[in-house]
Amino acid sequence: MLIKDTNKEFPKDFLWGSASAAYQVEGAWDEDGKGRSVWDEFVRIPGKTFKATTGDKAVDHYHRFEEDVALMKEMGLKTYRFSIAWTRIFPNGKGEVNEEGIAFYDRLINELINNDITPMITVFHWDLPQALQDEYNGWESRKIVDDFVNYASMLFSRFGDRVKHWIILNEQNVFTSHGWLMGMHPPGKVQDMKMFYQVNHHAFMAHAKSVLALKALWPDALVGSSFAFGPAYAKSEKPEDAMAKMDYDDLQSYYWMDVYAYGRYPRAALAQLKSMNVAPHFEAGDEEILKLAAQNIDFMGVNYYQTTVAEYNPVDGVGMSNKVNTTGKKGTSEVQGMPGLYKNPKNEFLKTTDWDWTIDPEGLRFACRDITSRYDLPIVISENGLGAFDHLENGKVHDPYRIEYLKAHLIELKKAIDEGCRVLAYCTWSFTDLLSWLNGYQKRYGFVFVDREEDEESGTLNRIPKDSFYWYQYTIKTNGAEL
Numbered sequence: 001m002l003i004k005d006t007n008k009e010f011p012k013d014f015l016w017g018s019a020s021a022a023y024q025v026e027g028a029w030d031e032d033g034k035g036r037s038v039w040d041e042f043v044r045i046p047g048k049t050f051k052a053t054t055g056d057k058a059v060d061h062y063h064r065f066e067e068d069v070a071l072m073k074e075m076g077l078k079t080y081r082f083s084i085a086w087t088r089i090f091p092n093g094k095g096e097v098n099e100e101g102i103a104f105y106d107r108l109i110n111e112l113i114n115n116d117i118t119p120m121i122t123v124f125h126w127d128l129p130q131a132l133q134d135e136y137n138g139w140e141s142r143k144i145v146d147d148f149v150n151y152a153s154m155l156f157s158r159f160g161d162r163v164k165h166w167i168i169l170n171e172q173n174v175f176t177s178h179g180w181l182m183g184m185h186p187p188g189k190v191q192d193m194k195m196f197y198q199v200n201h202h203a204f205m206a207h208a209k210s211v212l213a214l215k216a217l218w219p220d221a222l223v224g225s226s227f228a229f230g231p232a233y234a235k236s237e238k239p240e241d242a243m244a245k246m247d248y249d250d251l252q253s254y255y256w257m258d259v260y261a262y263g264r265y266p267r268a269a270l271a272q273l274k275s276m277n278v279a280p281h282f283e284a285g286d287e288e289i290l291k292l293a294a295q296n297i298d299f300m301g302v303n304y305y306q307t308t309v310a311e312y313n314p315v316d317g318v319g320m321s322n323k324v325n326t327t328g329k330k331g332t333s334e335v336q337g338m339p340g341l342y343k344n345p346k347n348e349f350l351k352t353t354d355w356d357w358t359i360d361p362e363g364l365r366f367a368c369r370d371i372t373s374r375y376d377l378p379i380v381i382s383e384n385g386l387g388a389f390d391h392l393e394n395g396k397v398h399d400p401y402r403i404e405y406l407k408a409h410l411i412e413l414k415k416a417i418d419e420g421c422r423v424l425a426y427c428t429w430s431f432t433d434l435l436s437w438l439n440g441y442q443k444r445y446g447f448v449f450v451d452r453e454e455d456e457e458s459g460t461l462n463r464i465p466k467d468s469f470y471w472y473q474y475t476i477k478t479n480g481a482e483l
């Protein structure tokens, strides 16, 4: 579309935000009654993370959250999205609540509100209690649904008086594909397609029942889950590439978003899964619950980093690879695909980051437009950002590349808004530097540099605002009018 004469500013009340996740920032991994999560164990398996980095200390947000919130206030941030560590609330995943864990998040929430920052809570950002993994294999068992809803309901009842914005699951598509197909996240399974789809069904049920539990308690709350959306462009005008894109969309994107928004799986995807004998098992009543929850979500959460290309992939073509660039050495990722359907080659028209992620600001607009056309839901951009090598020089960090990246994405986001997309919030990833799960501390995303070594627990952990911090501060102050 070519919309003319628009207001330069973003909508009034637009939530300019930034995001993080508990395991990636908090540290204090065994303090104040916290139990162990699957990530606390997984990072200790040799070869799983870049230079064996862990979140034991992370960037010590647990002890420095007041300093971090003061910086958010200085920046003028309107919302801060963060996740709760399930094991701080229920060290064993269920049973007795750990009041010290509740108290930590009470302090954080109150500190944010006292500084005019809207808290946005992610209920689950991957750190499942190890106790539930040990007892019944975590997400693999249907038992997880009740334990999840019990945990989520505890958060709703203890924090819902002050927190209105809730994201139930972070990137269900990523933690399940990395956990059950690629072996790169806990529990480290490879190519277990049947379990992958069953685990996803359990996660959908946990999401759906949590949405309903929240609305029963706080009807005015705003809720959704965050999907890692990598929209696809067809490689060529060949009909087989158009079909490859459609297959990719149904199996890699709509498979999740349709369930959140419509409460049902895409028909073609289910037909494909049935023919492979990997379709999920439903219990009586599941369909109705998924549908009811879909009618109750308020937005589609979107974590947007990159687009992809869909090209027809012959039956003997490439499959899923776990050769992913976790070192920052360009060109070390391999093409992924599903034999007989699609593969995702490089986009020759786009530049990439040092970790081989395509840089595509227009893709963000494309993502918003696609969601708006298909679901007509408001959108929360819950993550978007650039992972890069940053350097501290004479007490300063100059990161013009990050400013350029974010600015370009915001310009496209504003076009999407002008074209009718209802975007409620934009959260960059991330506020401070933090642990990148598989890439250690050298892949930095923050507005605030944290002085810590990339692969060992040393450094002052001092906070140093980067140039991008001041750029975002000005962007917020001018409500995006001068991008």
Ligand code: BG6
Residues within 6 Å of the ligand: 021, 024, 170, 171, 174, 228, 303, 383, 387, 429, 435, 436, 437, 438, 439, 443
């Ligand atoms: C998303 C996650 O996948 O992208 C974040 O929700 C993550 O937790 C972010 O850190 C960036 O990914 P990565 O692999 O570069 O850390």
